Amino acid sequence: MILLMGNCGAFRVAPALRQLTGAEVKVLGWTQVDAALRLDPTLVYVDLFGFDVIAPICVAAIAGRPIPRFDLDPLRAVVAALSETPVVYRGVRRPSAGAFGLLGGDAEIDAAFDELASVIRGHRVLDVQGLWARHGIPMDDVLGGLGHGEALGAGAGKEAGPNAVAEAVFHEAQWIASLWAARALPPIECVVVDLDLLIRGDLLADDFHARNPAWLPPDRAPAATVLEAWWSMERGLHEALRIVARRGVALALTTRNDRDATLRRFRKRAPVADGDPGPFAWMYEGIPEQVRSSIFSAHPALVDGLALDVADFAAVEADPRRPASEACRRVAERLGLELHALAFLGATEADREEVRANAPEITVPEGPAHRYRELLLHGPRLVRWESPAPRPASIAGSPPAVAPAGSGAAAERVEAFLRGLNIVVDVRAATPAEYPRVEELLVLCTEMNLTGDRPELDTLDAIYVGRCRASTSDYGIVAAGLVKDGRLVNWVCSCQVLPYRVAGTLLHLTLQTTPGMETEFVDVGSNAAALDVIREARSGCASWVSVGACA
Numbered sequence: 001m002i003l004l005m006g007n008c009g010a011f012r013v014a015p016a017l018r019q020l021t022g023a024e025v026k027v028l029g030w031t032q033v034d035a036a037l038r039l040d041p042t043l044v045y046v047d048l049f050g051f052d053v054i055a056p057i058c059v060a061a062i063a064g065r066p067i068p069r070f071d072l073d074p075l076r077a078v079v080a081a082l083s084e085t086p087v088v089y090r091g092v093r094r095p096s097a098g099a100f101g102l103l104g105g106d107a108e109i110d111a112a113f114d115e116l117a118s119v120i121r122g123h124r125v126l127d128v129q130g131l132w133a134r135h136g137i138p139m140d141d142v143l144g145g146l147g148h149g150e151a152l153g154a155g156a157g158k159e160a161g162p163n164a165v166a167e168a169v170f171h172e173a174q175w176i177a178s179l180w181a182a183r184a185l186p187p188i189e190c191v192v193v194d195l196d197l198l199i200r201g202d203l204l205a206d207d208f209h210a211r212n213p214a215w216l217p218p219d220r221a222p223a224a225t226v227l228e229a230w231w232s233m234e235r236g237l238h239e240a241l242r243i244v245a246r247r248g249v250a251l252a253l254t255t256r257n258d259r260d261a262t263l264r265r266f267r268k269r270a271p272v273a274d275g276d277p278g279p280f281a282w283m284y285e286g287i288p289e290q291v292r293s294s295i296f297s298a299h300p301a302l303v304d305g306l307a308l309d310v311a312d313f314a315a316v317e318a319d320p321r322r323p324a325s326e327a328c329r330r331v332a333e334r335l336g337l338e339l340h341a342l343a344f345l346g347a348t349e350a351d352r353e354e355v356r357a358n359a360p361e362i363t364v365p366e367g368p369a370h371r372y373r374e375l376l377l378h379g380p381r382l383v384r385w386e387s388p389a390p391r392p393a394s395i396a397g398s399p400p401a402v403a404p405a406g407s408g409a410a411a412e413r414v415e416a417f418l419r420g421l422n423i424v425v426d427v428r429a430a431t432p433a434e435y436p437r438v439e440e441l442l443v444l445c446t447e448m449n450l451t452g453d454r455p456e457l458d459t460l461d462a463i464y465v466g467r468c469r470a471s472t473s474d475y476g477i478v479a480a481g482l483v484k485d486g487r488l489v490n491w492v493c494s495c496q497v498l499p500y501r502v503a504g505t506l507l508h509l510t511l512q513t514t515p516g517m518e519t520e521f522v523d524v525g526s527n528a529a530a531l532d533v534i535r536e537a538r539s540g541c542a543s544w545v546s547v548g549a550c551a
Contacts, residue, residue, distance in 0.1 A: 006047025074417035504536025
């Protein structure tokens, strides 16, 4: 099971995760530590930095007021309570340059975000903002409220919209799915690469071409800005294979060329006078000779760190008559591996289909070949579940670390934080003017949804809406209950307020509107979290929630 804890930004990946992994995906607010510890999930993905944490910083910046310091103890308490779980944290999303009319950087704002980021330093963190940036997806700082910090979902040159948002969701879900696979599935231990078209053809041409912003003439030394431009580019299959190898995955080479010629020519060295083309004829075809010479002679360290050499491969299978599946079998025998531990990267669909047909145990990713770089960097069974970096020692003046606490201690700190938000809710009959919002909630709230029913509103006996406000914001209508023949036929709640743990209170108040009203839970595949809300509703109103008018 994969557990998502946080706000709507994290929860929207749930449907994509179910599709990618086939695993059960459950959603909770980041404050529901006790429930998380009971569930014993395979992977926990936590977003501690939602609207309630970020918005006060952004509002103060716009108003010209001193930047408030968020009470970090509740966040540290959650981190401490989850310390023994397989947890990954969603990174802090910092405001974009110029966001909210701010010109340039502000040291006070940067310090506030640095302080937030310190809570999860030393733990596994998914830099989701960097992930979006690498795919050309902009972030909207105000979509859904100041400090919302979610992706618009449109790649560079594309128009943002509902379909484009799916792009951002997919990339985030793919990373989470790979981390889940690292814990739940056997790893790929060897990547077998087809030399003939993949790692010596035009795939790498643009990486070394003069159009490359990181390209350097022979008389210039690398500058910081040039190197930054280099690392921001897609750097080709060579670099991705090197990263995979550093994770402990063996590399193997297959080719239909002569073995001696392969071993002689597939080397990182400059061309020589006797006509030996060095690596260029095979590794970098299509690149002008002048560009090749200038890069290899002037910047050998750069090439050495990027380009592959035959010595980087644990096995080489070269035979013009041997099909790809047989070459893969020989690689497995030489390395002492089972076939299911291999992945084959083929340049042509014919080779990929041949391996699928004759060695079905081997993982054969779909083409086209230009997708392989992202697959290697982020793909399932190729990402390792490694220990996070050692946590830095305390330094003078830093806040004291929170000792690992049991769930009870963490719950006390979190509840104290919730009480400090001055949360107020109310439930009342909906007016016709509020029906569009009810319809919207029925469509959007797939996780916090009791039955999945979406009846026509004019067929119901009563419709109730739940509102919520806190010191951070007035959230307006966040829940809706549909009543027919004395039964609550469905009840939905927005994930915006899930971290405040008010859903149980809102459901309890809805059930109180009609004496003896009954309800039920229907599993529709995405709403398992609603079961916990029913349990909470039976306990009445939460101690940190006040009931009053939210108009």
